[in-house]
Amino acid sequence: MENFTSYITEATKKNTHMTHIEDKVIYGGVNGTRQAIFALRELRKMLGGEKDGNVSVKWDGAPAIFAGTDPSDGQFFVAKKGIFNKNPKVYKSPADVDADTSGSLALKLKDALKYLPALGIKGVVQGDFLFSKSDIRKKKIKGEKYVTFHPNTIMYAVPAGTPSAKAITSSRMGIVWHTTYKGSTFESMRASYGVDVSKFNKSKNVWSQDAMLRDMTNLTMTKKDTQLVDSYLSQAGVMFNKISGTTLRELERNKQLPQMIETYNNSFVRKGQIIGNTAAHVNGLIRDIQSRFAKTAGQRTTAKGKAAQFAKRDEILKFFSPANKKSLKLMFDLQKIIVLAKLKVINNLNRLSNVNTFVKTRTGYKTTGPEGYVAIDRLGGDAVKIVDRMEFSYNNFSPDILKGWDKPGR
Numbered sequence: 001m002e003n004f005t006s007y008i009t010e011a012t013k014k015n016t017h018m019t020h021i022e023d024k025v026i027y028g029g030v031n032g033t034r035q036a037i038f039a040l041r042e043l044r045k046m047l048g049g050e051k052d053g054n055v056s057v058k059w060d061g062a063p064a065i066f067a068g069t070d071p072s073d074g075q076f077f078v079a080k081k082g083i084f085n086k087n088p089k090v091y092k093s094p095a096d097v098d099a100d101t102s103g104s105l106a107l108k109l110k111d112a113l114k115y116l117p118a119l120g121i122k123g124v125v126q127g128d129f130l131f132s133k134s135d136i137r138k139k140k141i142k143g144e145k146y147v148t149f150h151p152n153t154i155m156y157a158v159p160a161g162t163p164s165a166k167a168i169t170s171s172r173m174g175i176v177w178h179t180t181y182k183g184s185t186f187e188s189m190r191a192s193y194g195v196d197v198s199k200f201n202k203s204k205n206v207w208s209q210d211a212m213l214r215d216m217t218n219l220t221m222t223k224k225d226t227q228l229v230d231s232y233l234s235q236a237g238v239m240f241n242k243i244s245g246t247t248l249r250e251l252e253r254n255k256q257l258p259q260m261i262e263t264y265n266n267s268f269v270r271k272g273q274i275i276g277n278t279a280a281h282v283n284g285l286i287r288d289i290q291s292r293f294a295k296t297a298g299q300r301t302t303a304k305g306k307a308a309q310f311a312k313r314d315e316i317l318k319f320f321s322p323a324n325k326k327s328l329k330l331m332f333d334l335q336k337i338i339v340l341a342k343l344k345v346i347n348n349l350n351r352l353s354n355v356n357t358f359v360k361t362r363t364g365y366k367t368t369g370p371e372g373y374v375a376i377d378r379l380g381g382d383a384v385k386i387v388d389r390m391e392f393s394y395n396n397f398s399p400d401i402l403k404g405w406d407k408p409g410r
Contacts, residue, residue, distance in 0.1 A: 012230045018374065018385045021342055022335040026261050029252030033334070037236050040341050044229045047221040047348050050382050056193065056211040057350060058385060059176045060154040060371040061128025063105060066090075067116050068124035071184055078112040086184040090295075104405070108132055111173045118203040125195050130156070130174035130207070135404070141358060148402035149174065150360065153396050154371060164355075167207055174207035178374070193301040195376070210375070213352050221348050228305040232341035239334040247327035250319065257319055264275060264288050265335075269393045278332040282325050291314055339389075346388050349373055359395045360402040368395060 021039060024032040043055070066079040075092050082089035091097045097109045111132050122219075131149035138160065140147050146157035147165040158165045160298035168174060177197060183189030197210045221229070251258060264285050268275055273313045275281050352367045358365040372387030395401045 020385045020389065021358045021386050022338040023262055024384065025248075025331050025338070026251065026258045028106075029248045033240055033243075033248060036338055037233060037240065040229070040236075040338065040345065041233055043225065043345050043386075044154075044221070044233065044341075047345065048226045053214045056178060057213055057353070057370050058372040058374050058387065059128050059130065059178075059211060060152045061130045061176060062152045063108065064126065064128050065109075065112055065129050066124060066181075067112060068121045068181075071186070076113075076117050078109055078116065080109075083186055084189075086187075090186075092163075093313070108173075114174070115172050115203065115205045116175075118201060119208060120201040121207060122199070124189065125177050126179040126181065127175045127177035127195070127211075130176060133172050136169060141356075146356065153359065153401065154368060154406055155358045155360055155365070155394070155404070157358060159356075167204075170204055171207040172205040174209075176209045176211050178211040182307050192359075194407055213349070213373075225344055225348060229341050229344050232337050232344070236334060236337045237339065239330060239337060243330045243334065244323060244327040247324045248331075250324070251328075253304075258314055260289055260292070260316070261285060265306060266393075267387050270397050272394055274389060275332060275336065278329045278336070281332055282320075282329050286317065286320055289313065297321070342386055343388060345352065346373065346386060361400055362402070368392075 001326050019027060021036050022042070024036040046055075063080055066081075066083045067077070069075070070077050070092070072092060074180075077090040077092045079088070079090040089100065091100070091109060091113060094110050094113065096107050097113065101109060108129050112129065118132065130151050136151050137148045137150075137156070139146050141148075141157060145160035147160055148155055148157045149168070151157070158168060177195035179191050179193055180195050181189040181191050194212065195210050200208060265275070267288075290313065293309050293316075297309035297313075300306045300309060321331055346369065353370055357368050357370055359368045369388060369391065371392055372385055374385060
């Protein structure tokens with residue numbers, strides 16, 4: 001049996017997209033579903049004090065930054081996710097940045113290009129940009145003084161006067177690193193989760209952190225929470241065994257339907273609605289697919305174009321045999337159980353945060369949890385998000401929550 005440390009540090013594919021752990025049921029087939037349950041079981045063991053392990057925080061930074069040495073010429077570069085295009089897009093000078101970007105994004109990339117070389121990065125690493133000098137603010141929130149930065153939806157607040165606050169205020173930029181890449185070309189690079197920042201040079205201009213949680217030895221899940229998560233995982237195992245492997249594999253091979261299912265499920269998340277009757281949810285999904293293709297067919301101007309859309313619809317709907325509909329209902333039931341276990345794990349992990357997190361509303365500040373946590377799936381090679389989607393999606397999409405880039409008085 002693998003331990004949790006190896007589970008989250010195995011070499012993986014490029015880290016440009018991460019799947020929510022419950023969505024492994026939709027995308028991952030038999031192995032992906034098993035991996036989701038396994039990951040939660042290992043987290044429960046770790047939080048229950050049964051074994052050691054590491055967990056990383058998903059910081060709500062922007063933009064994603066790649067930095068290091070271009071293997072083709074040995075020059076330092078910074079990049080966005082275009083680094084993995086067929087023709088890699090990297091920036092090695094301010095002129096390169098200006099030719100491709102503008103505004104605040106260009107300023108952040110130029111800060112990265114100016115200050116990150118001092119770290120002496122070997123190879124290529126990926127992180128999330130947290131702040132430039134001009135983004136740092138001193139605020140009083142709920143009676144406490146903080147040094148804050150607000151890169152995206154979540155505002156991070158470090159108690160004023162602490163060593164971390166002093167390091168932030170004296171720096172020129174902040175970044176949190178989470179992925180290391182190795183390979184002789186950008187195209188061939190493989191990712192491993194985690195960055196050993198202890199090997200970086202120190203620079204007063206860069207507040208450089210890794211994404212790992214610290215001091216987990218002091219965290220132990222209560223007996224009540226442990227028993228509850230064990231119960232959820234037991235239910236998940238029973239439910240998993242009821243689902244047809246044929247259905248799971250057929251869905252895994254399908255190029256369109258899993259994305260349609262995720263989009264339909266996300267429509268509930270964005271509205272803050274919990275999926276109730278899962279049999280009704282399957283029928284609602286079918287109606288949504290029919291409506292989607294009817295809309296696209298209506299936008300076509302020729303009979304041939306309309307017929308092509310209806311043909312695509314009919315091909316997608318072939319999946320919904322009585323047997324597959326039964327298994328899909330059970331898959332949605334399994335997702336609900338995985339979410340219950342996940343939320344209990346998240347509530348315990350949130351106790352470890354050493355940086356306060358808030359969202360800004362029109363009337364003040366509201367305490368929130370971190371964006372979430374990340375595990376790397378050793379068998380499937382995908383990064384898996386462990387996120388309270390109801391809370392973070394509400395914060396992300398609600399017009400009542402102000403983002404870091406919003407202008408005062410919006």
